[in-house]
Every structure is written in C-alpha cells, then in structure tokens.
Amino acid sequence: MTRETSPHVPTAPVIRSDVPGSFAWGVFHERHPELVRQVLDALPYGPAQRAEVERLLAESITGVLEPPAESAHDHAQWLAWGEGLWGRTWGEVPFLWAESYFYRRLLDAIGYFGPGAWQGVDPFAPFKNAELAGAAVDDELAALNKLDGLREDQRAEVLLSSALWGNRADLSFRITSTGGDLAASDLLADDSAAFWAEVRRASGGRIALIADNAGRELLPDLVLIDHLLAGGLATEVVLYVKPRPYYVSDATTTDVLLTVERLRASSSGHAKAVGRRLWQAMNQGDLSVRTHEFFCAPLSFHDMPADLRSELAGVAMTILKGDLNYRRLVGDRLWPPTTSFGETAAHFPSPVAALRTLKSDVIVGIDAATVAALDGTGEAWRTSGRHAVVQVNRAG
Numbered sequence: 001m002t003r004e005t006s007p008h009v010p011t012a013p014v015i016r017s018d019v020p021g022s023f024a025w026g027v028f029h030e031r032h033p034e035l036v037r038q039v040l041d042a043l044p045y046g047p048a049q050r051a052e053v054e055r056l057l058a059e060s061i062t063g064v065l066e067p068p069a070e071s072a073h074d075h076a077q078w079l080a081w082g083e084g085l086w087g088r089t090w091g092e093v094p095f096l097w098a099e100s101y102f103y104r105r106l107l108d109a110i111g112y113f114g115p116g117a118w119q120g121v122d123p124f125a126p127f128k129n130a131e132l133a134g135a136a137v138d139d140e141l142a143a144l145n146k147l148d149g150l151r152e153d154q155r156a157e158v159l160l161s162s163a164l165w166g167n168r169a170d171l172s173f174r175i176t177s178t179g180g181d182l183a184a185s186d187l188l189a190d191d192s193a194a195f196w197a198e199v200r201r202a203s204g205g206r207i208a209l210i211a212d213n214a215g216r217e218l219l220p221d222l223v224l225i226d227h228l229l230a231g232g233l234a235t236e237v238v239l240y241v242k243p244r245p246y247y248v249s250d251a252t253t254t255d256v257l258l259t260v261e262r263l264r265a266s267s268s269g270h271a272k273a274v275g276r277r278l279w280q281a282m283n284q285g286d287l288s289v290r291t292h293e294f295f296c297a298p299l300s301f302h303d304m305p306a307d308l309r310s311e312l313a314g315v316a317m318t319i320l321k322g323d324l325n326y327r328r329l330v331g332d333r334l335w336p337p338t339t340s341f342g343e344t345a346a347h348f349p350s351p352v353a354a355l356r357t358l359k360s361d362v363i364v365g366i367d368a369a370t371v372a373a374l375d376g377t378g379e380a381w382r383t384s385g386r387h388a389v390v391q392v393n394r395a396g
C-alpha cells in the first residue's frame with residue numbers, strides 16, 4: 001500500500017504537526033498529554049502499562065518514530081506503512097499518519113493486543129459508556145417522539161441535521177474545546193438538497209454509512225439509517241465502524257450494539273420502535289455492520305486497498321461522517337478553502353456525501369466571500385468545531 005502517492009491527489013502542502021502554535025502541534029503538545037492523563041485515570045492500569053503510556057507520550061513529543069515490536073501482529077504492515085518515516089520526529093511526518101500511529105501505540109501500551117488479561121479492553125470505553133448512559137442521551141431519546149408529528153420532508157431535514165451536528169459530540173474534541181450553540185450561519189456549505197436527491201437516485205439500492213463517533217453521534221446516525229430503511233429509501237444499509245478503539249470515541253461494533261440496545265430499552269416510544277426495527281433489520285440482513293483494517297490505517301482514502309474499494313464501488317451512495325473521514329477523503333492538506341470539493345472527492349469509488357463539523361485545518365468547497373468573512377472574524381473557524389458542511393459529490 002502506498003502513502004499519499006496516488007496520481008489522483010492534486011498538490012497542496014501536507015499538514016504536519018511541527019509548526020508551533022498550529023492546530024496539529026496542539027494535538028500532540030496539549031491534547032494528547034490531557035488525553036493520556038484521562039486514560040490513566042479511567043482504569044486501574046498497573047505500573048508497566050502506565051510507564052509505557054508515559055514513554056509513548058514522551059516519544060511522540062521529543063523523540064523519534066519507533067516501529068512496533070518485531071513480535072507485534074501488525075509489525076510488517078506498519079513497517080510498510082511507515083517506510084521512510086521511522087527514525088524521524090513525529091512532527092515532521094504527515095499529521096494524519098502520526099496521529100493514527102499514536103492511537104495504535106496507545107493500545108499497545110495498555111496491553112490491548114495481548115497476550116494477557118488486558119487484551120481487548122477498550123481504554124476509551126469508560127468515556128463512551130458514560131456518555132451513552134448520560135442524561136443528555138435520555139433527553140435526545142425523549143425528543144425523538146416529536147418526530148412523529150412532523151411531515152416527511154420536515155422529518156428528513158431534522159434527521160440529516162441531527163446526524164450532521166451529532167459530529168460535534170466528539171469526546172477527543174471536547175478535551176480541549178468549549179463547544180457552543182447551533183446557528184444556521186454555522187453551516188458553511190449546504191448540499192442538503194443534493195443529499196436527498198442522491199438518496200432518491202440511490203433508491204432501492206445499498207447505502208453505506210462510514211461512521212465516526214459512538215454515543216451522541218452514532219445515535220442520530222442510527223436514527224437516520226432507520227429512516228432510510230423504514231421509508232424504503234434504501235433496501236440495504238452497510239454501517240462501517242472501526243475494527244478497534246481509535247481516536248477516543250470512534251465507534252466499534254460493541255458501540256453499535258450498546259447504542260441499539262439503548263434505543264430498544266428507552267422509555268421513549270419512538271426510540272424504542274427505532275431500536276426494534278434496527279435489531280430486526282440486522283436479523284434480516286437489511287442492516288449490516290462491517291469493518292476493515294483500513295479504517296485504522298494512517299492513510300487517506302486515496303490509498304484504500306482493492307477489496308474495500310470494490311466493496312464501496314458497489315454501493316449507490318456513501319455517507320461519510322466526521323472530521324477524520326473528511327481529512328481522509330479530500331487529503332490532509334492545506335488546500336485553498338475554495339478548492340472544489342468535487343475535484344478532491346472524485347477519487348472516491350461511489351457518490352459520496354460528507355457530513356462534517358470542522359475540527360481541523362482541512363477545508364474545501366467554500367466560496368471566497370464566506371472565507372473572507374470568516375477570516376475577518378479572527379475566530380479559529382477551521383478548528384473550533386462550531387462550523388459544519390454538508391458536501392456531496394455525485395461522480396464516483
């Protein structure tokens with residue numbers, strides 16, 4: 001597998017984390033130290049695990065990239081992915097690559113890959129489960145009852161909007177962000193009409209949703225999936241999740257099952273019905289949960305392997321959630337924001353709709369007047385998580 005070398009990728013500087021004061025620099029120097037503190041507080045790890053985590057943190061800030069141990073199950077894979085990068089500082093390699101490797105090493109440090117008693121223990125489960133069990137989710141489940149009184153078009157609008165803004169509810173992001181309330185002006189590109197046109201065009205076919213975060217993001221994603229299936233807008237939905245814990249709150253199969261159960265066990269009639277239908281849809285094969293190693297690879301979607309590419313080429317439409325998936329779709333580069341979304345997303349094997357709140361420097365498909373207005377505010381609009389886009393590319 002190659003690294004960002006595909007001829008499809010137009011040129012713009014690749015983002016790195018060695019520029020002091022940049023967002024990417026802050027992820028390694030501010031966000032990760034805080035994340036490590038929270039992870040080590042959340043479960044009673046022993047001295048060896050704690051020391052390994054601290055060693056990783058120090059290596060990622062002041063050291064050079066060391067490959068996984070030769071005995072690691074994925075040693076050969078990572079050796080290939082990191083060809084030419086080992087021995088360099090973490091900051092001078094692509095940010096996307098370095099951040100992904102950090103999560104791979106974090107799992108290693110706490111014994112996730114085993115052998116041993118900690119094998120398979122999700123270090124982020126305490127955070128994800130607390131969010132799913134929380135009062136905010138109770139409120140969101142209760143609010144679903146209001147959908148019953150809406151017209152079909154209004155309901156569709158609400159569900160798309162919930163799936164979009166659910167991406168604000170990202171635990172890794174909230175480590176260093178204060179959040180804020182919604183405003184229509186926060187939507188910087190709105191291809192909602194094209195989204196539904198694409199769904200109608202795909203009607204009766206298979207739709208893929210590549211999930212991002214568990215909990216308060218996965219919940220509206222699942223309600224949207226139910227809407228597509230129950231309304232006959234899709235005969236089949238494939239929900240792609242991460243094969244293992246990643247970027248703190250990214251959804252795994254376990255998270256999907258817990259969320260469906262949360263819906264089924266809800267006292268809200270609407271939520272309960274959604275949960276039951278999703279369960280049944282899984283029984284019947286109308287909804288399948290799938291994963292692939294590539295979803296935890298340190299590469300953009302330009303470099304997806306042939307098996308995943310052909311799987312996605314077979315769907316009528318892909319809904320791509322969140323910031324990291326967006327970075328992987330358009331390339332983690334400092335594009336001029338007016339760069340065409342269609343051009344940067346054209347390599348994707350199916351028509352694709354990105355539902356993303358802006359939490360990193362990458363952005364394309366914004367008109368010049370909007371960019372000028374945002375730049376004029378002095379706000380860190382690319383990374384604050386306040387703004388969002390719905391962007392659709394039909395070709396695929």
Ligand SMILES: O=P(O)(O)OC[C@@]1(O)O[C@H](CO)[C@@H](O)[C@@H]1O
Nearest residue numbers: 170172173322323324325359360
């Ligand atoms: O993909 P998501 O969950 O929307 O966001 C992932 C994220 O929180 O992680 C990265 C920084 O660690 C940024 O790309 C982004 O802010």
